[in-house]
Each structure stands twice: as C-alpha cells, then as structure tokens.
Amino acid sequence: MSMPTIDPILEGRRSQPGQLIEVLQDVQEICGYIPADAMKAVAKELGVPLMEVYRVANFYKAFTLKPRGKNVITICTGTACHVRGSDLLIDQVKGQLQLEPGETTKDGTFTVECVNCLGACALAPIVVQNGSYLDHMTPGKLRRIIDKTRGAKRKEASDA
Ligand code: FES
Structure with missing residues (x-):
C-alpha cells in the first residue's frame, strides 16, 4: 500500500x-x-x-504505527467488563475473524483492539465499533455486528 x-x-x-x-x-x-x-x-x-x-x-494511544482495518472493533477488558464477560467477546472475534487482539484481518476489513476501561462501566461489557459505543455486548450480538459489516462490504463489492 x-x-x-x-x-x-x-x-x-x-x-x-x-x-x-x-x-x-x-x-x-x-x-x-x-x-x-x-x-x-x-x-x-x-x-x-x-x-x-x-x-x-x-x-500516545491516539497514534498507531501499523495500518488499521476499515472497521476498528475495540473490546474493553477493564475490571467491570472482564467480570461481565469480555473474555467471551475476545473469543468470539478470535474465532470469527481468525485474529488475535491487536491484529488486522488480511482483507483489511477489521482491526481488533483491547483497552482497559472506557469509562462506561455501568453498561459493561462495552465494545466500540468505529467510535460508537455498544453496551451490554454479548458474543451473539458481536457476531451479528461482524456478519452485518461483512455483508455490507460484500454488497459494496458486488455493486461496484
Ligand atoms: S471496565 Fe469496561 S468500561 Fe470500565
């Protein structure tokens, strides 16, 4: 690139x-x-x-030295989110996207990152997708979000 x-x-x-x-x-x-x-x-x-x-x-956390994917999924692994199952969310993305946190999918569609407390502990577990906070996240909801994003990308490609 x-x-x-x-x-x-x-x-x-x-x-x-x-x-x-x-x-x-x-x-x-x-x-x-x-x-x-x-x-x-x-x-x-x-x-x-x-x-x-x-x-x-x-x-500075705002800077990244590696290219990021089109969609950045950030999973909070702070205490409140951890207690409410953020490990399951990490397992979900690892299995679904075949990557480890900190990595980007080969097609450049997703980057997955982990952070330590996003300051919205009452709504844990929290995932942020491209800057939007998604509260009370479950592996099922996350799977559907990833599927939907992938589907939109496929549609973009077939419309082009
Ligand atoms: S621990 Fe996740 S928002 Fe605070």
Whole structure:
C-alpha cells in the first residue's frame, strides 16, 4: 500500500519542532496510521531527531504505527467488563475473524483492539465499533455486528 503524500501537512510547518504532535495527528488522519517513511520525513522537515518522533508516535494511544482495518472493533477488558464477560467477546472475534487482539484481518476489513476501561462501566461489557459505543455486548450480538459489516462490504463489492 503506498503512502499518501504528506507534503501538504508539512506546508508552513517546516523547521518548527513544536508542531510535532499536530503534524503526527494530521498524518494519522490522512494515512490511518503513522508510516515509518512519514516519521522520517517529519523528523527531517521539522528538525526533530527521528528517535523523538518515534517516541512521541509510540507514546500516545491516539497514534498507531501499523495500518488499521476499515472497521476498528475495540473490546474493553477493564475490571467491570472482564467480570461481565469480555473474555467471551475476545473469543468470539478470535474465532470469527481468525485474529488475535491487536491484529488486522488480511482483507483489511477489521482491526481488533483491547483497552482497559472506557469509562462506561455501568453498561459493561462495552465494545466500540468505529467510535460508537455498544453496551451490554454479548458474543451473539458481536457476531451479528461482524456478519452485518461483512455483508455490507460484500454488497459494496458486488455493486461496484
Ligand atoms: S471496565 Fe469496561 S468500561 Fe470500565
């Protein structure tokens, strides 16, 4: 997969190390992650050591260094969600999508991630799909959501 050009992001920000986080936010938005080549370009153009760019990109949860799928499913594994069965949700996605948390399906449709408490413990267990909170999740509900998303993707492909 080729990286979209990040030249417009760097426009007017060259030699401004203080812009590092904002520039990385824009790279994340445009590319969907922070590619290694983008880190090198940002380091060079902003005048920040590459190690520092890497450290910042690695430190903040908002940044991801690997490409993510079109649909990001985040399963909360905090205490309340764990007690109410988040392990079963993880087993569901592992079996259905053939991946481990932190991975992306080969067709790039799904990325599954785990987080520690999303701050909605009363509604546990919580899953977030592309930014939408889904409460009181069960393996069955999750299976249907994944099936529906897959079905929509197949329909998109056959309509094209
Ligand atoms: S533990 Fe899952 S929302 Fe708090």
